[in-house]
Amino acid sequence: MQSLYIGGLDIGGTKMAATIAGAEGPLARVTELTVKSGDARAPGEQGLALLKAACAQAGVDFGAVTTVGVSSCGPFVKQHGLISLVTPNICGGLVSDDKHGDLPNRWQSVPLESVLREQFETVTIENDCVAALTAERAFGAARGIANCAYVTWSTGIGFGLCVDGHLLRGKNGNAGHAGHMLLSELSAAQCGCGNYGDVEALISGRNLETQYGRSAAELFEAARAGDAAARAIATESAKWFGRALYNVTAMLDIAVFIIGGSVWQHHGDWLQPLVMQELETRLPALTAGVTLVRPQLDSYVADIGALHLAMPPEWEDDWRAAQLWRRFDRG
Amino acid sequence: MQSLYIGGLDIGGTKMAATIAGAEGPLARVTELTVKSGDARAPGEQGLALLKAACAQAGVDFGAVTTVGVSSCGPFVKQHGLISLVTPNICGGLVSDDKHGDLPNRWQSVPLESVLREQFETVTIENDCVAALTAERAFGAARGIANCAYVTWSTGIGFGLCVDGHLLRGKNGNAGHAGHMLLSELSAAQCGCGNYGDVEALISGRNLETQYGRSAAELFEAARAGDAAARAIATESAKWFGRALYNVTAMLDIAVFIIGGSVWQHHGDWLQPLVMQELETRLPALTAGVTLVRPQLDSYVADIGALHLAMPPEWEDDWRAAQLWRRFDRG
Numbered sequence: 001m002q003s004l005y006i007g008g009l010d011i012g013g014t015k016m017a018a019t020i021a022g023a024e025g026p027l028a029r030v031t032e033l034t035v036k037s038g039d040a041r042a043p044g045e046q047g048l049a050l051l052k053a054a055c056a057q058a059g060v061d062f063g064a065v066t067t068v069g070v071s072s073c074g075p076f077v078k079q080h081g082l083i084s085l086v087t088p089n090i091c092g093g094l095v096s097d098d099k100h101g102d103l104p105n106r107w108q109s110v111p112l113e114s115v116l117r118e119q120f121e122t123v124t125i126e127n128d129c130v131a132a133l134t135a136e137r138a139f140g141a142a143r144g145i146a147n148c149a150y151v152t153w154s155t156g157i158g159f160g161l162c163v164d165g166h167l168l169r170g171k172n173g174n175a176g177h178a179g180h181m182l183l184s185e186l187s188a189a190q191c192g193c194g195n196y197g198d199v200e201a202l203i204s205g206r207n208l209e210t211q212y213g214r215s216a217a218e219l220f221e222a223a224r225a226g227d228a229a230a231r232a233i234a235t236e237s238a239k240w241f242g243r244a245l246y247n248v249t250a251m252l253d254i255a256v257f258i259i260g261g262s263v264w265q266h267h268g269d270w271l272q273p274l275v276m277q278e279l280e281t282r283l284p285a286l287t288a289g290v291t292l293v294r295p296q297l298d299s300y301v302a303d304i305g306a307l308h309l310a311m312p313p314e315w316e317d318d319w320r321a322a323q324l325w326r327r328f329d330r331g
Numbered sequence: 332m333q334s335l336y337i338g339g340l341d342i343g344g345t346k347m348a349a350t351i352a353g354a355e356g357p358l359a360r361v362t363e364l365t366v367k368s369g370d371a372r373a374p375g376e377q378g379l380a381l382l383k384a385a386c387a388q389a390g391v392d393f394g395a396v397t398t399v400g401v402s403s404c405g406p407f408v409k410q411h412g413l414i415s416l417v418t419p420n421i422c423g424g425l426v427s428d429d430k431h432g433d434l435p436n437r438w439q440s441v442p443l444e445s446v447l448r449e450q451f452e453t454v455t456i457e458n459d460c461v462a463a464l465t466a467e468r469a470f471g472a473a474r475g476i477a478n479c480a481y482v483t484w485s486t487g488i489g490f491g492l493c494v495d496g497h498l499l500r501g502k503n504g505n506a507g508h509a510g511h512m513l514l515s516e517l518s519a520a521q522c523g524c525g526n527y528g529d530v531e532a533l534i535s536g537r538n539l540e541t542q543y544g545r546s547a548a549e550l551f552e553a554a555r556a557g558d559a560a561a562r563a564i565a566t567e568s569a570k571w572f573g574r575a576l577y578n579v580t581a582m583l584d585i586a587v588f589i590i591g592g593s594v595w596q597h598h599g600d601w602l603q604p605l606v607m608q609e610l611e612t613r614l615p616a617l618t619a620g621v622t623l624v625r626p627q628l629d630s631y632v633a634d635i636g637a638l639h640l641a642m643p644p645e646w647e648d649d650w651r652a653a654q655l656w657r658r659f660d661r662g
Contacts, residue, residue, distance in 0.1 A: 075616040086616045147502040159582070163501055168494045170584020171478040174617055175494060180581040182574050182613075184516050193614045243513050250511040251490070251582060253501020282513075283524045285406040285417045286505055 005060045007051045007068035007120070008306030011043065011112075012128070013089035018050035019303045020058045020065070023315050025327030028058035029303065036090060040107040043090065044115030051119075066121040069309025071131030071302050072112065076173045082113035083125045083173060088192050095192075124309040128152075129176050130167055131305030132295070133160030136258050137167075138308050139320050140296035147255045149248060150295070153241065154261030155205045156192075163252050179204070183243055199244045203237040205263055220267040238271045242278025249279065250286050260295040268294070300325055336391045338382045338399035338451070339637030342374065342443075343459070344420035349381035350634045351389045351396070354646050356658035359389035360634065367421060371438040374421065375446030397452040400640025402462030402633050403443065407504045413444035414456045414504060419523050426523075455640040459483075460507050461498055462636030463626070464491030467589050468498075469639050470651050471627035478586045480579060481626070484572065485592030486536045487523075494583050510535070514574055530575045534568040536594055551598040569602045573609025580610065581617050591626040599625070631656055 005027075008019040017031040030053045035046045047070070055062040073090070076083045088094050090110060092103030116123045126134070133150035136142040142150070142162070150160040157179030161168040168175040184197035189211070191201035201207055205216035211233055212219040222230035245257055259268060272292060280287055297304055304325045311319075319325055336358075339350040348362040361384045366377045378401070386393040404421070407414045419425050421441060423434030447454045457465070464481035467473040473481070473493070481491040488510030492499040499506040515528035520542070522532035532538055536547035542564055543550040553561035576588055590599060603623060611618055628635055635656045642650075650656055 075614075077616060077619075161582070163494075163499045163506060164497065166495065166497045168499075168583060170494055171586045172584055174584040175582065177584070177614075177617055178582045180614055180617065181578045183513065185514070186517060195613055247512045247578070248582070251492070251506065251509045251579070252499060253503055253505040253508070255502045282526050283406075283508075283511055285408060286508055286511065288408075 004312065005055075005058075005065050006307060006310040007054070007065050008303055008310060009047045009051065009068060009070045009072075010128070010302040010306050011047065011070060011072040011085075012302075013073050013087060016043070016046060016050060017303060018047065018054045019307060019328070020051070020054040020060050021307050021311075022060075023318065025319065025324035026303065026307065027060065027328065028054045029328060030054045030057060034090065036092070037104040040105070040110050041115055043085070043110050044112050047112075047116060048119055067310045068116060068120045068123055069131070069306045069311070070112070070116070070123065070125040071128045071306040071309070072125055074127045074174055075177060076125070076127070077109060078172050079109070079111065079114075082111070082117070084114075085110040085112055122310070125173065126169070126305075126309055127158070127160065127173060127176055128302060128305070129158040129160035130169070130173075131160070131309060132260070132297075132301045133162055133258070133305075134167060134308045135297050135301050135305040135325075136295055137162065138316055139304065139323075139325050140301075141258045141293050142256065145256050147253060149252075149254050149257050151245075151257055151259045152261035153203070153259065153263040157200045157204050157244075159248065161248075161252060161254075163254075178244065178248055181244060181247060183240055183247075199240065202240045208233065208237060216263055217266065220263070220270070224267070224270055234271075235274060238274035239278050241271070242275040245275065245290075245292075246279050246282050246287065249290055250283065253286065255290060257290070257292050258295050259292055260298075260301065268292075297325065335643065336386075336389075336396050337638060337641040338385070338396050339634055339641060340378045340382060340399060340401045340403075341459070341633040341637050342378065342401060342403040342416075343633075344404050344418060347374070347377060347381060348634060349378065349385045350638060350659070351382070351385040351391050352638050352642075353391075354649065356650065356655035357634065357638065358391065358659065359385045360659060361385045361388060365421065367423070368435040371436070371441050372446055374416070374441050375443050378443075378447060379450055398641045399447060399451045399454055400462070400637045400642070401443070401447070401454065401456040402459045402637040402640070403456055405458045405505055406508060407456070407458070408440060409503050410440070410442065410445075413442070413448070415445075416441040416443055453641070456504065457500070457636075457640055458489070458491065458504060458507055459633060459636070460489040460491035461500070461504075462491070462640060463591070463628075463632045464493055464589070464636075465498060465639045466628050466632050466636040466656075467626055468493065469647055470635065470654075470656050471632075472589045472624050473587065476587050478584060480583075480585050480588050482576075482588055482590045483592035484534070484536075484590065484594040488531045488535050488575075490579065492579075492583060492585075494585075509575065509579055512575060512578060514571055514578075530571065533571045539564065539568060547594055548597065551594070551601070555598070555601055565602075566605060569605035570609050572602070573606040576606065576621075576623075577610045577613050577618065580621055581614065584617065586621060588621070588623045589626050590623055591629075591632065628656065
């Protein structure tokens, strides 16, 4: 019997990565900056080209790969039942000229599933945080936890949600956009989506930089060092993050939050007590026992999330037991 | 073969109702004020007594009923894996003396599932809005809709949630407590749960009465008649409700909200344009096409929700086609 190989595609607003894997683990990975010019089909075609290049590097016949999983930034829309991207930092046609005049296209949407289906029989596309959650559920911190969420606190804020053991997708695959949940009726902080006072507007790395005038990394370093202005902003951001987690808990009765992203990775130890205070002191009937944990797949999470969407279930035990998901040095 | 009969129990903070049904539809219903004194087992035992009385009225052998569905106010906790109620307007031990000194008990929780399991083999307990959503999905406005929510805007605010065709329950069956989602960082309005600025604090019938000094019904009547003070409060409440629906949409990618409860039942026509403006004008990629509809089961929803939790699937087609759920005059 011929060996089976699968593809994984990680599509971000900045970079795109393609990975090829077999039962023995990931075999090759290639990455490029995400294409943002030319025809709206360009990002999908770039994905195909990267998968082809990864196959060449791994010595795998590209034509024999029939299944691909995609972890992508969102939001998504469905066009003729197939997922397209309507991502503000890829689609120049969605943003006003004064805000994102740097995008060299006027795309209203990017056809992704239709382009990939020209090559592959089976294409599974999920929001990047949903894909990350599948990976953490299969191999990492969320194993065996039926009610959990993956949260990234980085340049933006994203959620992947799992309730009663079901990953939540929603009508267009956009479940988990809790970063766009409105929390403040007063804040003048504006999100890339145009709204004021949502979670991203209040605490995304991008917005903290706007508030502080220096990077989010510098902000939290200064706060830890005792700088009063930085500490006020950082403490406020922990409060908002705690309120966001409280709202998700009240709505979905989550048991465990797996929190990743650069802000939490570097400053979660300092932030966690502030966040827990905001979360635990509210309505104990809903919040008792909720825990925050670290992801276990770290920088592998996007690639492995994409691959896991395409993976035959019978591979999972070996990948988990031997940590085959670590096999490929991501360089 | 002996005929099969099932029980349904609707437990509210004020009233409790028991219904007995067969394949031919509901047969009898008895109701009482919810017992709030004596031992903490009292509400569960009242449920058993009411189901027994409903059986007697229907001429059904109580001992032969093995399956019961329960639609109950929450929140829930699990004790030894079985659901107990920690409902502030039933459990006097959960609230401070100055707030709810009228509750004649010091119960910390009410054992429900354990008491009912002493009599019944199969007991399925859901939050009242989750039960309502199962009923609307089976027989009413949510048939065939995979991503939908049932919302009640009444004395309190409750949600039942369904994503990708799965009813959301959560670790303790508390998914859907979106009425406790924090929306305002400024509001001095306090919820029964103790928090300030959550959806219930801002717009529940109870809170609108506190703001306006007269009942929510009088408030909306006066607003429609053009009274400026009433109109300001009513318009503000529509704005908060729209923000709550937006947050649920961003988090869960819901397609349809089925909205019930006395406020919406009487004033939804006036409120809807204001609510839609708050919802639709935000992040079209997430909100495009979201619709608000009326429930179809109306005053039957709690009884039928409870019964549907206990119902053999093979009854559903007949109950739907012949509207057997209407068969029993609720009086």
